[in-house]
Amino acid sequence: MALPATIREYRSQGVSHHDFIIQNVTLSKPRTNEVTIKIHAVSLQYRDLAVSKARYPGQKEKPVPCSDGAGEIVAVGKDVKGWKIGDRVSPNFALDHIHGDVTEAIKNTGLGGQIDGVLREYINVPAHSLVRIPDYLTYEEASTLPCAALTAYNALHGPVPLKGGDYVLVLGTGGVSIFGAQIALASGATVIITSSSDAKLEVAKKLGVQHLINYNTNPNWEDEVLKITQGRGVDHIIEVGGIDTIQKSMKAVRYAGQVHIIGYVSGGDSGIPIRPAIHKAITFRAILIGSVTQFEDMNRLFITRQVHPVVDKVFPFEEAIEGYSYLESQKHVGKVVIKVTKN
Numbered sequence: 001m002a003l004p005a006t007i008r009e010y011r012s013q014g015v016s017h018h019d020f021i022i023q024n025v026t027l028s029k030p031r032t033n034e035v036t037i038k039i040h041a042v043s044l045q046y047r048d049l050a051v052s053k054a055r056y057p058g059q060k061e062k063p064v065p066c067s068d069g070a071g072e073i074v075a076v077g078k079d080v081k082g083w084k085i086g087d088r089v090s091p092n093f094a095l096d097h098i099h100g101d102v103t104e105a106i107k108n109t110g111l112g113g114q115i116d117g118v119l120r121e122y123i124n125v126p127a128h129s130l131v132r133i134p135d136y137l138t139y140e141e142a143s144t145l146p147c148a149a150l151t152a153y154n155a156l157h158g159p160v161p162l163k164g165g166d167y168v169l170v171l172g173t174g175g176v177s178i179f180g181a182q183i184a185l186a187s188g189a190t191v192i193i194t195s196s197s198d199a200k201l202e203v204a205k206k207l208g209v210q211h212l213i214n215y216n217t218n219p220n221w222e223d224e225v226l227k228i229t230q231g232r233g234v235d236h237i238i239e240v241g242g243i244d245t246i247q248k249s250m251k252a253v254r255y256a257g258q259v260h261i262i263g264y265v266s267g268g269d270s271g272i273p274i275r276p277a278i279h280k281a282i283t284f285r286a287i288l289i290g291s292v293t294q295f296e297d298m299n300r301l302f303i304t305r306q307v308h309p310v311v312d313k314v315f316p317f318e319e320a321i322e323g324y325s326y327l328e329s330q331k332h333v334g335k336v337v338i339k340v341t342k343n
């Protein structure tokens, strides 16, 4: 396939997604250790909204947005082994997070934040960052995996992996939480989900989630969780709420249970109360996405259980700004996707 001399890319202007520009830039050849990926689809994260406003810690100025993309290899650097033209791939969220613990140097390779991201037609990335897309997934589905799915997987299959029969609580129906529910169900857990909306809870029910709680009509949802678990509390919590939810999560978790500190959609730092945490022997584990190795492990689970990501809405490349606005409105369940190619 002949590669184009120039390609289109979005570039943030550091104010909001409404100010994004599309520009034509030269497509450089891959370095010897890199491949060129033709991006077919990109998915949006809560983080992308923060980056668009220049509010993400450590981000570069005016980056090409977005961390999560899926596409096909169209050129291969001369030292690359194990990958060929036509392979369907995603780059990992942090390009250099191959395995093991995150470090500052690894964090600084985060696509669409610390370095330029994937909201463009082609990208060159090092071969060590690549993960093969499962055959049964479309590019739109596969584009949702690098951040939201891997974060939920890292939580639930980290150092204290969930066991079949565990209770898992996920907060809200956004990207990370819906993947948390799907991974937990695929691993034999019972799932409790909270949401602002009964209509969104119905989507979770169709996925097989057993217990649904509307936190607007039932603001003391932690009591409901305790009732469901006969007073014991849940084994794992996907904690994306932050300040408005952390104390309720601490009531809902079982003694010596796992609270995975992932996000703060209700705003600000949560100020975890130390004494109640100690007296319940709660483990808090903050998560920063995941590695290539964990991504490959997750894909094996997805393939075995044929997990299909929940794609709420797909926007064409030219309407990425509308896609961001839709994400910001929080009307979605699961993931919002940008289709970069026409077919």
Ligand SMILES: NC(=O)c1ccc[n+]([C@@H]2O[C@H](COP(=O)([O-])OP(=O)(O)OC[C@H]3O[C@@H](n4cnc5c(N)ncnc54)[C@H](OP(=O)(O)O)[C@@H]3O)[C@@H](O)[C@H]2O)c1
Residues within 6 Å of the ligand: 044, 045, 046, 047, 147, 148, 151, 171, 172, 173, 174, 175, 176, 177, 194, 195, 196, 197, 200, 240, 241, 244, 245, 261, 262, 263, 264, 265, 266, 287, 288, 289, 327, 330, 331, 332, 334
């Ligand atoms: N640490 C990491 O590695 C990592 C990775 C990915 C994401 N994150 C963070 O995780 C959070 C979620 O990200 P995402 O991409 O899944 O977001 P998202 O798709 O935009 O989902 C946000 C959802 O959160 C729910 N929500 C809003 N306010 C809430 C509240 N007060 N209590 C409970 N739920 C509430 C809403 O669902 P309902 O209407 O159903 O309630 C909303 O749709 C963000 O803070 C993000 O930065 C962290």
